[in-house]
Amino acid sequence: MRPNPYGVPEEYDVIVIGGGPAGATTGGLLAKRGHRVLVLDRERFPRYHVGESLIPAFMRPMEEMGITQRMDERGFERKNGGTLVWGNEQVPWNFSFVEGTAYTHAFHTRRADMDSLILDRARELGVFIIEDATVKEPIEEDGRVTGVRYTLRGADRPYEARAKLVVDASGQSRLLSRRYADVTWHEELRNVAVWTYFDNCERLAGDEYTNILIEGLDDGWFWAIPLDKGTISVGYVTRSSLAGQSDEKLPDLFMTEMEKSTKLKKMLTPANQAAGWRSARDWSYTSTQFHGNGWVCVGDSAAFVDPLFSTGVALATLAGSTLAKIVDEILKHPQIEAAALDRYATAYRGFFDEIRMFVERFYDRTKYKEFYYSLASEMVDPDHERTPNANFVQLISGLSGKHPMLNLHMEDLIAGAEAGQETAASA
Incomplete structure (x- = not known):
């Protein structure tokens, strides 16, 4: 039998475990930057998944992937806002995305169709994608993850693939994060x-x-x-x-x-x-570790929050977009890996916690609409630069423009690494 599936290389810049929105976005944007990427998924797409309602933050990474127009062409239902029967006396009230975001709409979709669209786009961008591939374990060398062993449906032997970095986008399976980290359950959202x-x-x-x-x-x-x-x-x-x-x-x-x-x-x-x-x-949790030696988490393998505001896919793909930018720099400057992934983890955890804390407090249904608006302002606009209504819409849209997660930069790390190289060369 061939050492690897037909036409599939053994060596990559990055291996991504999981072809859902987080993995396909991360892999696709890395391939778009010229890197050799392998995505492995244990299922064959299209496959069922819950989480059909999306929020405007999702549109940002999809613009980078180049598929926003295709969503309309596929006939996905546009989502312009929300209707809530919530709070004291359960009085109905509405919100519109026009009031607080740069994106006037998101979409409702059958996730089987949406996820296939993203994965197919990653394939177009040059990602090697193998479906029906179950990752069994990481390959470790001197304490560093350097690849994975996987099996194919119907094959009687394992295969191996190696890379400079392995991304765990395996969702709630948490294939690497389960092995190398614990999980913290958020009791208020069990x-x-x-x-x-x-x-x-x-x-x-x-x-x-x-x-x-x-x-x-x-x-x-x-x-x-x-x-x-x-x-x-x-x-x-x-x-x-x-x-x-x-x-x-x-x-x-x-x-x-x-x-x-x-x-x-x-x-x-x-x-x-x-x-x-x-x-x-019991799905609201945070991994105690977002990265380790040779590996990093994205999407639900890192954290997941209650579905009240449909933040799951948006948070996963935003993190995938950010991670792709960071990994691109790590591949060019390997010496910044630990510091760069620390910065990613800190920003990702902070972004997630902001959403989680808002959801936890929003669950108090004894309040009025104005309380939830003021709560949003307190969290994302303490200087009161926008209206409370706009702050509420911005927060539940997943778009807090000043948050480090959406504006991570590595220039100082790169400059420090290059200065260290010059010092070492002149010594």
Whole structure:
């Protein structure tokens, strides 16, 4: 048997474990910068994934990937804002992305289609992509990760690939971060979600037609995401402690709580259930380590936060964009690796924590809209340069323009490394 799959090299600049949005974005933007990249994914795309509602921050890395126009061409549903039934007395209120961001819309998509679009674009940019490839373990040399061993579906032997750096974008599998780091669970967000899909739904009226609906109840909240025409994704989120330990009872809980809703119940009156039930538990966490000797995390392998504001894909792809810029400099200046990845980890963790803390405080449904607006201002605009409404929209859009995560620079590290080289050469 061949030492590697047909036509696939063994040596790379970067290996990326996982071909989801984080991995495909990281790999694609590195290939765009001229680097040899391998992406390995254990599944064959398109593959199902939840998380169909996106936010404007997602548009920024997709512009870099060159695929924003393709989203419209594919007919993905534009998302212009959100409708909330939330807070004291559960009074409905709306927000529009026009009011606080440089991007006037995002999208609702079937994630199988969206994720395939990003991965296919990475392939166009020159990434070697192998699907049906399960990474079994990292290859280590002198304490440094220098590659991976993987198997292919239907093959009877493992393969090896080596690289200067390995990126863990394996999602909640956390293939490398699980091996080299622990995880911190965020107790305030230890929740459970149960969801399904409905056809022939009534849509929100007027300007709210493309909005995501977030409807809060006493013990949890619903999402309703329009995917196309009359189909919507609907999920219920509540505390794990309230849901019990049996997933088999979650559909009954969903239906019981749905009867207590207002806007959602109206949307579903003419509908029929069009799919089975899915669930997830206890998903809000942060890895205790974002990088190590020869490896680095991006996306859900590093951290994930409650889906209240649909931040998951945007945070993952923004981090992928930032990481691609940093790894590009590391490959040119290997001596800055540790310091550069420390800077990435600090900024990434800070960006994630900002979103997490806002979500935790937003879960207090005893307040009014004005409280949530002022909370956003307190976090992202302490000098009150913008209106509270604009600050709220900017924060839940994932776009805080002054945050280091969106403006990381390595020039000082590169200059220091080059000065050290000159000193060593003249000694």
